[in-house]
Amino acid sequence: MEKIEIQKFIALNEEFETANKLVRLGFGELQSINLDNDFYFLPFQLLSQGFERFMKAYICVAYVEKHDILPDFQYIKSLGHDLERLLEEIKLNYYSHYRPVQFEADWQLISDDMNLNELLFILSEFGKLARYYNFDFITGSSKIGINPKEAWRKFENKIKTVDIHTIEKLTNHDVNHEVYQEITNYIINLFERFITALSRQIIWGTLGELGKQLTISSFFDYGTLYEKDFGKTDYRKCTTKYKETPKSIHKRIVSDELNRKFNPDFRSKKIRKCDYKGDWPFYADEIIIECRQKHWCIVTIDGYDYALNGAAKGRYKLENPHDAGMAILGKSIEYFITMALKLW
Known part of the structure; x- marks a missing residue:
């Protein structure tokens, strides 16, 4: 493996750290969505950038392990901001299939889960173009993207159908907040599995010793998550608003x-x-x-x-x-x- 210059090692480590913070903050802001707060733009921004940086950093380190040299600028630039394209690149070139059943389950998730694909598509479109949807719409742009907020809500309605029980919950002041929490928990559970599927590759050596060194304080722990661990973390505690809001207990x-x-x-x-x-x-x-x-x-x-x-x-x-x-x-x-x- 190529001996990476210390400055580049530090830069790669910083990218993993930044991606980890963006993802956790994005999860926290997503968990803060409720009947009184529908500001989806912030979690979209955080998660689209966090996932992109994580996968690009993953590819950089995996490239070193495979080719004994860092990728050049043109290669990384060619991957763009498309999360689906980045994941496809990882699956084709930087994903190893190990014997344990868990790795086949991971592969099945990142390859075949339609809900994960739909969510990554929305975030990809947001990162590429749709974050300026309102301005594009206002100015009559010929390259207008999807409405990410509308697409996200459509997905939410798909996974949480509005039945009698849901309506009763929404009209019950004691538990109406739980409706959004159930939806968000499903989405974060899915995203945690996605991050875990790639992080487990790090633990098992696809990114070599360099990958383990660079992720030990960021994504390495995700690779140790299993079924009992998903959907249990309150990421709101990462957000400044939650930290600074006094708790009435x-x-x-x-x-x-x-x-x-x-x-x-x-x-x-x-x-x-x-x-x-x-x-x-x-x-x-x-x-x-x-x-x-x-x-x-x-x-x-x-x-x-x-x-x-x-x-x-x-x-x-x-x-x-x-x-x-x-x-x-x-x-x-x-x-x-x-x-x-x-x-x-």
Whole structure:
């Protein structure tokens, strides 16, 4: 393998680091989309750039491993901003098939998953042309791209059909935020699998020792993800807005415990993950649900109270577990609200 100049090594490392930050921020901004925030432009910008930089950096390092020299400017330039084209280049020239079943599953995902292809197409079009869609439309450009926001929403509607249950959720103040979370969780789950499929190649040596060295602090960890790990990360914690927004939670004190134990208007129940038969939505393995005066439902996690339903959120000015980062986005807490109300 060619000994890369230290400046170029640093530059490649920086590209992997930048791509990793862009992808994580993009996931975080995507998880922030809700009924009050439909600013898709930012996650589109972050993810289109993040995926492009990751795949181009991947190709650069894989090229060194294969040809013992860095690719030239014209080769990388010829790949453009087309994410589908970049992925095709990787599949054709820089993807190794190993024996473990997992690698065949990875290959099947990046080759045959139509939903992944559709999402990459939208982001590709955004990166190539569609980020200026409004100006192109306003000025009557002959090279107008797709409307990325419209295409994305069409995809969302496809994976989350508007049935009676969805309508009921959207009109339920307690859980309407979960509809967007379920959609976003599906998309991020798919993108995580995509990044993991390529990162696993790094772990198994397709990019050689150089690839491992350059990704150890960025994408290397993605290569260790498996089925149980996808869709569990709250990437909003990477965003500045989330970090700087104060979280309205309540640290329990002695009087809270006395009320829980002796106040006839308070009823509570401890629930453990190991005893729960459904899809456990909390990061903690044990929680306590509580219903006050047959109306206000809260949940205690690690000594702090959070609002389970909208009534408690309004009365006590508490965050719900999803907004506070204590519950997995895309996993519903609706049944826990029902259980709390049924304590009476």
